[in-house]
Amino acid sequence: MVRGSRLWSWLFVALVLFYLYAPILVIVVFSFTTSPRLSLPIEGLTLDWYGRAFADPLIPMALKNSAILATISAVGGGIAGAAFAFGLVMLRNGRLRASLLSISMLPAIVPLLVIGIALAVFFSTIALPQGLIGAAIGHVLVSLPFVILTMNARLESFDFSILEAARDLGATRFQAFRDITLPLIRPSVVGAALLAAALSLDEFVVTWFNIGSQQTVPTLVWGLMRRGIDPSINAIATLLLALLVCLVVASNLLNRRKS
């Protein structure tokens, strides 16, 4: 009986995993097949779709824009989020600290649609033309809560008495930051920045409302799909997937490393 119920549990786990990953698997597999339609059996394997994807002049441009936005998110979100989280854990007032943390999490809960529209309206009020700048501001905004959350988790275990120890031994505030704080939190900051880059790379809604005539990879793919499914979209999605997996795995590894 026990054996049977365990079998059922495993079957259920397998089912959930299949549900989670089957669509992704399909895209990856069909980005390498010769048939232009998603059909079985697979006739042959090819890298043609990847070549086709890069032949389209729009795609390298969208990739460039995505890379720019991801970099701005990583640097801007990483630095601002880390500084904010650092200030947060130094607060002595526990209730204030908890409420500030909750408030900073709010953008992660507010629907992206609301954020996207609000930003678009705001930018038009201050007469900022739609484009990369507005999109970049949106991306940093969207990634900040996640950066703050990961940094906060890491800093909760940070022993602040070692900063006092450094001061006591003759270090100025700056020297203590340079010699002690920075080397200890750098892996976490970089990890959080990679997470911000990953969030930026597949951000669609806020981008769509603010980027104007420019394209990022997600908005471009969306545009291409309105003309019909082309296997070169599978190729782009697979590349994006590989990049995102790398970023998230690197981010996790850096955050898990003990300091």
Next chain:
Amino acid sequence: MTTQAVQVVGLSKRFGAMTALEQIDFEIADGEFVSLLGASGCGKSTLLRIISGFERPSAGRVVIYGEDLTDRLPERRPTNLVFQRGALFPHMSVRENVGYGLRLRGWQRTRINARVDEMLALVRLEELGDRDPTQLSGGQAQRVALARALAAEPRVLLLDEPLSALDLKLRQQMQLELRAIQKRLGATFVFVTHDQTEALVMSDRIAIMNAGRIEQYGTPRDIYRRPGSIFVSDFVGATNLFRGHVTQVSEAGTTLQTDIGSVALDRTEPGLQTGQRIALSVRPEAIRIARGAGSPGGRQVAATIAEIVYQGSSIRLRAVVADGPSIWVECRDDEAEGIAPGDAVNLTWADSAATLLRES
């Protein structure tokens, strides 16, 4: 006149509505080992943090070797602090930890290395220089913290309960080691602790702190033998407190009416008045125990043994006075041979062993 290493003048510290320190005045001489002893929340750590520069006093001055340093930043004070849990830099080796302060001073590498070797030898950790702090035991980590703080030759070394996280055996060993190091260097140490035994064992002088004030400042023997207040006599060591009032004061002595009956003392103290509320403090080990009812009156107290606690090297007996309080007696095992609960006994003590304390 001896040089004063630390002078604290009229120091007060308030955190919002809470007063952590109230009008503290005291001095520490050059080369002295002084303990600040008190329960948690008495202000001892705050006082240490003010001397080290991490807290600013609300009022008063801190003078170190004649120089007023009240407004000086911690990194520019000639003091170093040993933190409660070591506070070693986790990303630096033991050697780098010890040499950090010297590196900040711009010392040459060879000079730093020599000094680090010297410090590691002082704390007997020559072998562990290349370890990471995470690979050290609690006692080793505290030794490294001590070496790091001493490396820069502070004029005053401040220690914030550095032994409190260690187990008893190691703590006792480290107490003696710390004391030996302090003697060898001739340095001034200010040691914060809540452990009275630790303070008694290590210090030249002890400042007993209570509710933001210094209750008494004196040598361990002074504090133990002549506590200045009921709080001190109760806080340092175990004691029996007999409360009551003065019934008679004369040239010949003083008579008291206490909760163990009438007690005569062969001395009087200045300012003592009839009717004044007092407490008489007698240490358990100062009380002699004799079997039998004995003669009534005099300076004997008749009591009945209620409880015997075996402690190995000594035993503690709880004796109960008729209609009165319990009296704790501590003696060697063989001194109480054959005494059992329920026995009637006589308790006596020398007048000089009884301390007269005024109720505030």
